[in-house]
Amino acid sequence: MAIPIHKPSRRSRGSITIEDVAREAGVSAMTVSRVINKERNVREETRKSVLETIERLNYSPNTAARNLAAGEATHIGLLYSNPSAAYLSQFLVGALEAARKSGSHLVIEPCESEDEVEQGEVGRRFANAEAEGVILPPPLSESVPILTELALANTPVVTVAMGKLHPNALNVRIDDYAAAKEMTEYLIGLGHRRIALITGNPHHIAATERQRGFRAAMEGAGLPTNEAVEQGFFTYRSGLDAAEKLLNRKVPPTAIFASNDDMAAAVVSVAHRRGLDVPGDLTVVGFDDTSPATTLWPELTTIRQPVSAMAAAALELLLADLRHRRSGSGGLSQEMVLDHELVIRESSGPPKKP
């Protein structure tokens, strides 16, 4: 009797399939599929054996086939406007990785101006079954027109931002309040007493949260805050202006906490122009850990956001929501807060002895 030989058809890639695993593990393909998809109703023993075989054969499921069979070649929209390029690239890296793992596709679309939004461009692009869900990184995550547009189209959305504007949405963020507080406490710990904050655009919740954190830390240490704040708008240019004002004061601060790295870079520039050494004469710290932080000299002490991880989390949250919706239950509403990190570099130090 002829023993059936496993002859790969000429179309096959010759790679390991679920069948191979099934045969090897002595179960059916279906069972392997169940194990892969973490379904219940598989005996623990069987699961272990299958997982072991998968490991041994170095099997990895074919996403194309999976999507085809499951009928959910999910397309996730990623709308970006003009965050710092550094932010975007990290964000993309994270989202991409998560997309690949989940077998979903990222449809990225630039969104140049708010005009486009108002003309319904965005909605049209995505309503057109282009994407089943949308990820909104900042600053788009706070754009009310876009949010309402997408809400009208009943498209699930994850925002990656500080404030949760939409009660019904998914959100991923860091704790800006805590981060700013931590940074301020670090500066106080270095011995600084005259610490100034350059705030960000007041329309961004992130900016106000950072300011709240700053105030909390200052007040906690019994330091005055009424004179300590200068308005900025997250741009280099606004940082320049704010720094000039701060350093023109009769009693200038010994440390300046800019609400983002671009403005911190501007502060460094102004300080240098005035012959001040950083951090010798003035400590400058930023927020975000974007490219200016390490491109410049001295490198900036700043707060790092886990941007890639946030993007990945956003994607996964969205996929979970989509599954939930598909299974009949409504969308879920969830918020996820990831950890930030204080990164100490060369732009901060103790104040000069008077």
Added chain:
Amino acid sequence: MAIPIHKPSRRSRGSITIEDVAREAGVSAMTVSRVINKERNVREETRKSVLETIERLNYSPNTAARNLAAGEATHIGLLYSNPSAAYLSQFLVGALEAARKSGSHLVIEPCESEDEVEQGEVGRRFANAEAEGVILPPPLSESVPILTELALANTPVVTVAMGKLHPNALNVRIDDYAAAKEMTEYLIGLGHRRIALITGNPHHIAATERQRGFRAAMEGAGLPTNEAVEQGFFTYRSGLDAAEKLLNRKVPPTAIFASNDDMAAAVVSVAHRRGLDVPGDLTVVGFDDTSPATTLWPELTTIRQPVSAMAAAALELLLADLRHRRSGSGGLSQEMVLDHELVIRESSGPPKKP
């Protein structure tokens, strides 16, 4: 006799399939497939009719099914080290878009240090059938260890870089020589005579090409070049040093052409520290059009590379090569040169009248 009713199975997404198009156009699915894939041996008339139907039904093929059937769920590796984040994000955007269109997947991997390369890490990761081809953006595109490693593994590679190191490879680039020449001629046209170049890392072919272009333009205008060049290394720090040297000269230049934007930013910083106005007292121009170019103030005149387009081109070139290989013919060897663009902003102007 019962007329067969088109009842969508409950698994189907209800979206338009190739069958729908075929039925509507009165041909077989195969013919539609041929039209989609631009195969020959389809009568012009038939092709038109099918295309029209596709248009009318707003049909778009299901990539998952395509990949599954064609057996080419191609995974393309994208190895990145540490280019400017701005560069990376643009690059990713372009590559992603192209990947989605082609139905291939991007597997992006960071490559932190050259150590990793030497330990064969990279080869292992990609030889492991993780990726069938690899895209190498700068500066990795000039890393000999990586290139040889991948060549040994017989993995097709596209480099995105200035010099074509590997005779057998695919390459996408801009014409650095012409771009630098153009920029220099622009400066000369403004009336500058004492123009200095801060070169980039001499190991990068891009740097030497840019220098060649600069020299050609200067000599073309009968201007001396022997004193005009200062060594840099593409870093902010090296730009700082080079700028100091240039501005310390007895007869300092009226325009400084930095070989990338980071160094140009450094030059601006040094100029400001010395109380020089840009562009009033000193014209500063960069190269690349990365984020410092527009973050800083004044915004930099620079050369824009079509980074996204280059990434897309790289991916397509690679896919073409893979198809070519699969069909039995060897890999193809090809170079693609895209257009750059001189972007005039605020950091350049005519020299001060003496």
Added chain:
DNA sequence: CTCCCGAATGATAGCGCTACCATAAGAGCG
């Protein structure tokens, strides 16, 4: 001891598309 029920597993039939071969319809030729 039978009967029923749920848990574990298997068999089957596609998902939407393309490789591969079969077929049909001309085209050219002796």
Added chain:
DNA sequence: CGCTCTTATGGTAGCGCTATCATTCGGGAG
């Protein structure tokens, strides 16, 4: 007019996976 040869098209069989339903099996209720 029969024959080969090309060119346009169709039929069929999967690609690797999962939804769905069928089957098996152990065990507690009656």
